[in-house]
Ligand SMILES: Cc1cc2ncn([C@H]3O[C@H](COP(=O)(O)O)[C@@H](O)[C@H]3O)c2cc1C
């Protein structure tokens with residue numbers, strides 16, 4: 001994937017029209033707060049005032065295993081990754097319950113799960129890049145070719161969903177250990193020390209936190225000087241599933257389709273995607289504030305203020321799906337509230 005010229009933002013002219021409508025609604029000015037602003041944002045992204053209802057919303061969960069999982073950085077064993085992919089397919093995961101409640105279509109993609117999932121439907125398994133990704137404190141996660149293949153895979157998936165009429169996209173993650181490479185990527189791109197990006201992930205104890213911090217610090221030291229180039233950064237510190245997520249985010253913004261981001265993995269990939277395609281972040285909203293410190297740094301660097309702050313730290317895209325009703329509320333008010341000029345005879 002080539003580094004691109006600057007991505008054009010949603011239409012400023014339509015944004016101005018949407019704000020004009022918002023200001024004229026039969027509410028005191030500003031009374032709808034950020035909900036009104038979100039409606040205007042969706043209108044600008046769609047190029048239409050009022051915005052169309054968000055009826056076609058798609059979440060892609062990028063699944064993969066991570067070599068670091070064998071080094072005491074997670075509270076759970078790597079076998080959970082396979083079990084949770086199957087649980088998403090069965091519609092019994094946290095994210096699928098939320099998606100069903102809010103009318104979001106979910107696809108889980110086996111990008112780099114260690115286990116053989118070939119008994120699952122081809123839409124889940126057909127695009128596997130490799131089994132697992134390297135333990136980043138000991139070796140590169142991927143070759144450059146594998147990064148390019150993963151970026152292309154994510155871009156292809158985004159393109160297919162856009163061609164199929166998706167109005168809003170979301171990215172989710174699955175893979176025990178994935179908060180370690182995600183935090184390392186954030187540290188590398190933003191120039192932060194391991195201490196500031198290391199979180200508790202699935203709930204590691206104090207000893208686990210120190211091990212995880214040391215793995216991230218060793219990884220950052222190992223690759224020093226190589227992470228200015230985002231593709232090299234993904235090869236050194238990322239994984240195939242994270243690289244696919246980056247490709248998905250770059251392509252969706254190139255295609256002018258908005259994305260609601262999720263927790264740490266989603267926002268870490270957004271930081272890398274913005275480095276590949278400057279300006280892409282104008283097409284993204286942050287669904288929620290995760291408890292992971294690296295996500296907070298990543299959000300700040302992208303100048304994104306999350307819609308929800310409710311202590312979620314699940315991943316899978318769950319925080320993006322949970323935030324969708326707030327975004328839809330913004331669309332509803334711009335569509336269905338009368339103008340003050342209509343209800344007050346002059
Ligand atoms: C049952 C279960 C379901 C999950 N769904 C998402 N994650 C999340 O937690 C993992 C990342 O945290 P860490 O880096 O600490 O391993 C990933 O699988 C992520 O998707 C889960 C984790 C578990 C245990």
Ligand SMILES: O=C(O)c1cccnc1
Pocket residue numbers: 179200201202262263264265290291292295312313314315316
């Ligand atoms: O921020 C997240 O999405 C997250 C945090 C912990 C574990 N899994 C995901």
